[in-house]
Amino acid sequence: MAAKVYLHLGLPKTGTTYLQTVMWADRERMRSQGVLLPGRERRDHLWTTRVVREDPNLPTYEDRVRESWGVLKQEIAAWPGSAVISHEFFAGASPEQAAGMVEELAPAEVHLVVTAREPVGLYSGGWQESLKNRDARTMTEFAEAEVSDNPMSVWNWRTLDVRLVLERWAPTVSPDRVHVLPVPPPGSPRELLWQRFAGLVGLEPDTFDLSPTFPNESMGVVEAETLRRVNLHLKDEDFERPFDRGVYIRTFLADERLATRGGERYWPTEPILAECRARAVAAVEHISSAGYDVIGDVDDLLVPDTLEPRRLVDSVTEAEVAEVAVELVGRMLHDVRRIRTERNQLRREAADLRDRPAPGLREALATRFPWTRRLVIRDVS
Numbered sequence: 001m002a003a004k005v006y007l008h009l010g011l012p013k014t015g016t017t018y019l020q021t022v023m024w025a026d027r028e029r030m031r032s033q034g035v036l037l038p039g040r041e042r043r044d045h046l047w048t049t050r051v052v053r054e055d056p057n058l059p060t061y062e063d064r065v066r067e068s069w070g071v072l073k074q075e076i077a078a079w080p081g082s083a084v085i086s087h088e089f090f091a092g093a094s095p096e097q098a099a100g101m102v103e104e105l106a107p108a109e110v111h112l113v114v115t116a117r118e119p120v121g122l123y124s125g126g127w128q129e130s131l132k133n134r135d136a137r138t139m140t141e142f143a144e145a146e147v148s149d150n151p152m153s154v155w156n157w158r159t160l161d162v163r164l165v166l167e168r169w170a171p172t173v174s175p176d177r178v179h180v181l182p183v184p185p186p187g188s189p190r191e192l193l194w195q196r197f198a199g200l201v202g203l204e205p206d207t208f209d210l211s212p213t214f215p216n217e218s219m220g221v222v223e224a225e226t227l228r229r230v231n232l233h234l235k236d237e238d239f240e241r242p243f244d245r246g247v248y249i250r251t252f253l254a255d256e257r258l259a260t261r262g263g264e265r266y267w268p269t270e271p272i273l274a275e276c277r278a279r280a281v282a283a284v285e286h287i288s289s290a291g292y293d294v295i296g297d298v299d300d301l302l303v304p305d306t307l308e309p310r311r312l313v314d315s316v317t318e319a320e321v322a323e324v325a326v327e328l329v330g331r332m333l334h335d336v337r338r339i340r341t342e343r344n345q346l347r348r349e350a351a352d353l354r355d356r357p358a359p360g361l362r363e364a365l366a367t368r369f370p371w372t373r374r375l376v377i378r379d380v381s
Helices: 016-025 026-030 043-052 063-076 090-092 097-105 118-134 139-144 160-174 192-201 221-231 242-261 271-290 318-355 361-368 370-376
Strands: 004-010 081-088 109-116 176-183
Touching: 004 016, 004 090, 004 160, 004 192, 004 370, 016 026, 016 081, 016 192, 026 081, 043 063, 043 090, 043 097, 063 081, 090 271, 097 160, 118 139, 118 160, 118 221, 118 242, 118 271, 139 271, 160 271, 176 192, 221 242, 242 318, 271 370
Parallel strands: 004 081, 004 109, 109 176
Antiparallel strands: none
């Protein structure tokens, strides 16, 4: 059995994709340094969050999803060193689900790893992620919603408020085994978060290649509002599955078409900023008094007194949305033409193959065994 298991809970939008990409790109190097990243593939950690959080749709998923948690536990049980489990959706688990997961990892010594970030940028990013999952609420509507009590609900204060996450998870282990890693402030070396995380779990940070990682670009304020309005027209039956939302809304539309426009950055409205400041203060006070292991500066979780000038999220005009939407339609028309051209070409090639006469026995034999060609294929002219 693994001696230690480092359970990285997130939070969402705190460099989790960056850390996970580095690890999955070089998991063999991790093994050589005594740290296991279990799973058949990266999605096993995502799927395990669904098992742990008792996704009500779990019976409808394929066997690979339902088996994921068992696969991770089996590999950890056979590993003599340390292990890492990492996905930001664990942050949504209830206290009972958190305790159950830690209990199932016994007798390994479980350590909780919580990457955290000041809540203004975190909440803005969380709203964008909700849009990429077909949400159509404005940020004000998003902020006014009650904190969800559903473990499957991710994009709200349930997982974006580090204090609430710690209050559910921290009682499962002793305070010295709760490790809080504040995301370094803007201007810090990009590799600093990786260095802190890797050093904690027992890896040699400088031996890993960080080039496979990429910046997780955000949409500008007008682009985000455009996507929000597009979501109003997306039919439930076509985009109900997480796979379809991920492929078509998140990747194709948001990441590849809207985020790449380099739109203007923005801040939430003043009431939301005030709430973010209050939650940040409460979180820092909780962490400081609880005796958790903080790797970095806990004050980096506070909202700066002075924010750089940016647009407010509710300042977008109808004309701006129309401009982005029209450009988007034009770009997507090129996409449709290219896809149809490629599809028609494939159809022609498939038809040619169907219409081509089947080879005779001699030609088939010569094709299967080239060295017989001179013997079986004779010039009949």
